[in-house]
Amino acid sequence: MKRLLTLFCLLNALVARADSVILVIGDGMGFEAMKRAQDGGGPWSAFPYFTAIETTNPFCGVPDSASTATAIATGIFTENGMLAVTPDGAVLRTVAEEARDRGLRVGMFTNDEITGATPAAFYAHQPSRRAMPEIAVDLLRSGFSLFMGGGRAWFETDKTRAAGYAWRTDIAAPLSLPTVVLLWNHEMPGLMRDPATGRLLPLVQAAVEALEKGPGDYFIMVENGLIDAAGHNNDAAGIEAETRNLGETVGWLLERVQRKPGMALLVTADHETGGFDCLTGAFQTKGHTTRPVALLSTRPLPVSLSDQTDLHRFLKELLFAPK
């Protein structure tokens, strides 16, 4: 019996390496938002592995996107507002930087500004998430293959090209790599304000198809930053629309990953926003909450996975474990 138990634990501890990994983050997307945006059980219940993870850390009572994305990207807790640095200023290497150094192509996608806290925690090292010009400099030095999102206001065409990136402001033609695609001056208008251009799917399709060209593996982080914005506004219809928007993209990604068993797809949130109740449409706050969030996976989850630093270790095993 003891031997069986040891074997069981050992098998659970071993994570098979994936070829490419897609990490989807719904900013501010709590369980209640996911329930509200569920159509006939999908796409969330189509994932074979599922758990809840904590979003708080020893430095902050109520988390923000900078500290939570830093925990996911680096496996280390830091204070709110900080991007991949510790409170005493140490620079933390991110899983995306390690993927780049091991020869993977790395892509960051968001409908928020590309200098926003969630993507920035994967490539920038700044004590303040508000230091947009400095974060933009870090982006151009990152060596990642693809950035797509808003935040054109923080970049200059010449400096972007001088850093070796193609400069694009649309996806009308196929994308070459490396490239920075800046679709909006700040964040995307979103589905509620502009249903014609607010869909994530065509943009994520263009990003994934660009990364899949050529040999080799990739790591991409896909964020919908507008669920959080709707939560801050206590806008139940906005939460539902943007969570469905992300769900449409997740459905497409899941089908693609199911056809390519070497790939792994993870879906999570950085934190919950609003204290939303999906049945009544009521809110508890205009800010973030300490509620746990979902983690959905196409790969078996490690047994001991309770917070976002554990998610970081899982990501590293998926990307870098020996084949």
Ligand SMILES: [Zn+2]
């Ligand atoms: Zn927020």
